[in-house]
Amino acid sequence: MPQMMDFEDLEASFTPCMHLNECQGCPRMSDAYSQQIMAKKSYIQDALKDYIAHITVFPAEKLQFHRNKVDWWYDGEKHLGFRKKGDIRHTFKNEGCLLASKASQDVYKHIESFLAQQQLTPYNIYTHEGYLRYVIYRESKSLPQRVVGIITATADHADVIQSLATQLMENNLVSGVCWLVNTRYADTSEGDIQQQWGDCTLKENMSELVFEYPFTTFFQTNPQMAEHAQKFVLSRVTPGKTILDLFCGVGTFSIPLAKQADYLFGVELSKEAIQAAKKNAQQLPTRNTTFIANDVAKQLQQLEVEKRKFEIVVADPPRAGLSKKIFRRMLRLFPKQLIYISCNPESLQRDLKWLAEYCDFEVKHAAIFDFFPHTDHVETIVDITLNEIKWNKVNSERRRPSEDTASVELK
CATH class of the missing domain: 3.40.50.150 (Vaccinia Virus protein VP39)
Structure with missing residues (x-):
């Protein structure tokens, strides 16, 4: 060290x-x-x-x-990214972020481009209306594993989520996609599993051991x-x-x-x-x-x-x-x-x-x-x-x- x-x-x-x-x-x-x-x-x-x-x-x-997890928020102007300092209503593009790996940038760009072509309504944390809440990216730091989680407020638009998952998998950008539905008012990037594609379990090699964990569980970042x-x-x-x-x-x-x-x-x-x-x-x-x-x-x-x-x-x-x-x-x-x-x-x-x-x-x-x-x-x-x-x-x-x-x- x-x-x-x-x-x-x-x-x-x-x-x-x-x-x-x-x-x-x-x-x-x-x-x-x-x-x-x-x-x-x-x-x-x-x-x-x-x-x-x-x-x-x-x-x-x-x-x-150094991070193995990043949360991207879908704002009221249909932009995907990190929340702005002092303005939780709006985001800025995630390009060039130094927290997660460069592979996360490729995943981000593909999802951002895909969403720009859709008519999905952003979830409003104040009125509790809308659909898309978060997109979560997690990766293993010791193995070639990358998983994306899509957090929505309802189980609607299954065809759109299916299309995004298929594209991410077919382009070898991720090893798994997990669709979660969060009907709760709390502004959290979690939910109940609606559907999964590929392998949504990650593994990390630490202290000469292998630690396996599902996408939805906590693991040190x-x-x-x-x-x-x-x-x-x-x-x-x-x-x-x-x-x-x-x-x-x-x-x-x-x-x-x-x-x-x-x-x-x-x-x-x-x-x-x-x-x-x-x-x-x-x-x-x-x-x-x-x-x-x-x-x-x-x-x-x-x-x-x-x-x-x-x-x-x-x-x-x-x-x-x-x-x-x-x-x-x-x-x-x-x-x-x-x-x-x-x-x-x-x-x-x-x-x-x-x-x-x-x-x-x-x-x-x-x-x-x-x-x-x-x-x-x-x-x-x-x-x-x-x-x-x-x-x-x-x-x-x-x-x-x-x-x-x-x-x-x-x-």
Whole structure:
């Protein structure tokens, strides 16, 4: 990985994007990368100042073409592209974007040209009328796989979507096309699968393992940096332990951890992600994993009812972070170590304060990984030793064991 002295070479190889002044996706691109990474380090040091002084920094390996996913929005003037800075009603053309690969540009140009010949109405996020919402592009960084997702508000115009999918496939621009329908008002680039063409599953080679994931599930947008995060987590875990992985996804951390664990239990709400995690676990030399699709808080209570114990907990929650309920139920499983993977410094800081209400702990190590150069976002991993549990506090808010115990096991 690049070290501090390599920043000059890294910066010298980078030319700012032509859309810098109109794009909201890379607000820090005009800053030298050395300034970007030091600002992120300072931010996390301030957030963790009550717990640890030293922060290890893992800077980005690449400053361009590092993302495996981009979202293009279809605006009211029937233009496909990125939303303009300070004007979410309009887009600008995606040509020359430095985030995703150059292959994404060929896909973008073809779709933009196709849509210009159609009469599809853009979806209006204020009136909730219209048809086409988003076009999503995802690719593997280690294999020649590219998948496009078309997000519409209804299941109409099937012939048009079929025609676009056929063209993309016949021109070898993508390996799969996924049509999703999103009838919800929320302005999100997701939906329920209506139809698929080709292979809409992607694979990524990381840490000498293959991670397979469906188009509709979450996967880290910067696989190179995610691999470094995997290796860091592995370095903080003693082999032969029992591990509980909360919000395990498709097994990004679970699978490499299971290679050196005595036993690993993963829980994740998404059924699709759990199915992928189970498939990814098949490449392990031993069958020492269990993956359950369930709400994390409910599954923790189920594990308590079963009198299960885990030596290590790994938690990789969404931006909202954890909750007091999760902390209480987690501690009733008697863990000695918590590895917290956070994409939101504010929720991380809050969660550590909550954890202090229930347990004495020590932050042994903290590191930041720059998954998102040119932005304010950063991934933080904190290795926490859990000491004396404050049982009077943990048990004072206990609910009846019969509540929230249902789990869903996918076969």
